[in-house]
Amino acid sequence: MEEIERAGDFEALDAARSTVFGRKSRLTEIRRGLAEAPPDVKPVLGKALGEANRRVETACDARRAVLDLAREAEMLERERLDLTLPGRRMRHGHRHVITRVIREMCDVFLSMGYRVASGPEVETEWYNFEALNIPAWHPARSEMDTLYVDTSGTDGTGADRVPDATEATLLRTHTSPVQVRLMESTQPPLYHVMPGRVFRNETQDATHSAQFHQVEGLVVDSDVTFGDMAGTIEHFCHEYFGPGYDIRLFPDFFPFTEPSAGLEVWWEDKWLEIAGLGMVDPNVLRNVGFDPETWQGFAFGFGVERVAMLRYGIDDIRTFYNNDVRFLEQFV
Numbered sequence: 001m002e003e004i005e006r007a008g009d010f011e012a013l014d015a016a017r018s019t020v021f022g023r024k025s026r027l028t029e030i031r032r033g034l035a036e037a038p039p040d041v042k043p044v045l046g047k048a049l050g051e052a053n054r055r056v057e058t059a060c061d062a063r064r065a066v067l068d069l070a071r072e073a074e075m076l077e078r079e080r081l082d083l084t085l086p087g088r089r090m091r092h093g094h095r096h097v098i099t100r101v102i103r104e105m106c107d108v109f110l111s112m113g114y115r116v117a118s119g120p121e122v123e124t125e126w127y128n129f130e131a132l133n134i135p136a137w138h139p140a141r142s143e144m145d146t147l148y149v150d151t152s153g154t155d156g157t158g159a160d161r162v163p164d165a166t167e168a169t170l171l172r173t174h175t176s177p178v179q180v181r182l183m184e185s186t187q188p189p190l191y192h193v194m195p196g197r198v199f200r201n202e203t204q205d206a207t208h209s210a211q212f213h214q215v216e217g218l219v220v221d222s223d224v225t226f227g228d229m230a231g232t233i234e235h236f237c238h239e240y241f242g243p244g245y246d247i248r249l250f251p252d253f254f255p256f257t258e259p260s261a262g263l264e265v266w267w268e269d270k271w272l273e274i275a276g277l278g279m280v281d282p283n284v285l286r287n288v289g290f291d292p293e294t295w296q297g298f299a300f301g302f303g304v305e306r307v308a309m310l311r312y313g314i315d316d317i318r319t320f321y322n323n324d325v326r327f328l329e330q331f332v
């Protein structure tokens with residue numbers, strides 16, 4: 001019994017058990033002698049043998065159970081995965097705050113059934129100015145504002161040429177030329193937003209940048225009114241900024257809309273302009289072959305950086321482009 005209880009593994013336990021029950025064991029010897037035992041001793045001896053067998057088996061079972069538990073515990077320990085160890089964290093990038101604002105703005109319009117379109121950043125004078133009713137003498141075309149692109153080519157291959165450039169090319173000063181490209185390629189009704197990057201020959205300061213972003217919008221349909229435009233803009237502001245922002249339209253001028261307006265939002269203690277808008281000028285419709293008697297429309301152009309500054313209380317436009325991670329990672 002002692003040997004059984006001390007058995008450190010299954011082999012030792014088996015060996016101990018054979019010692020008790022094996023052919024040469026004491027118990028076996030006694031069992032063999034049972035036949036020759038005197039009749040009065042036989043039953044007592046038989047009972048004692050049975051009792052001895054049971055006790056040994058019970059001890060073996062008990063020891064086996066202990067060894068089973070130990071084996072399982074040992075296996076669990078051996079196969080243990082320490083899930084509490086911190087993994088090696090991958091540093092993920094995320095979208096730039098301007099990209100995020102553009103997407104969120106477009107989402108509001110998508111929810112109103114608009115589609116998203118885009119156009120090239122290098123434009124011809126026709127798309128950027130003429131088709132938009134901006135004549136050559138217009139101050140917006142001044143070289144003070146516009147960055148012209150020399151496409152004469154430096155490597156002789158003309159690889160960086162604008163494909164259809166037979167006239168002066170420039171970095172687009174607004175996203176409005178995409179309106180023209182859209183109207184040329186698609187028949188009304190049109191409900192589109194056109195986000196993108198624009199360029200002006202501007203000296204950088206807290207509120208000016210030579211590159212910035214706009215979200216252009218264009219609707220062309222029958223029976224479109226100024227009221228539709230005002231309602232759309234109001235809905236957008238409510239959806240994007242939430243309640244508690246005061247907005248107003250004020251009269252403005254753009255050559256490609258008539259009448260034109262500006263959109264201002266009350267911020268801290270002043271009105272901040274964030275968009276230009278207006279009813280599409282009949283001349284622009286005629287330029288793309290739409291009959292102004294059949295089709296009317298409105299257009300708008302939001303300054304994305306302005307919207308972002310307002311939304312997040314940012315007071316210097318340069319922080320968007322400095323690539324200081326401490327600033328950018330606040331907008332995950």
Ligand code: PHE
Pocket residue numbers: 173174175176216217254257275276277278299300301
């Ligand atoms: N393109 C104008 C700008 O850059 C904004 C605008 C867009 C105005 C559409 C009216 C309609 O200032």
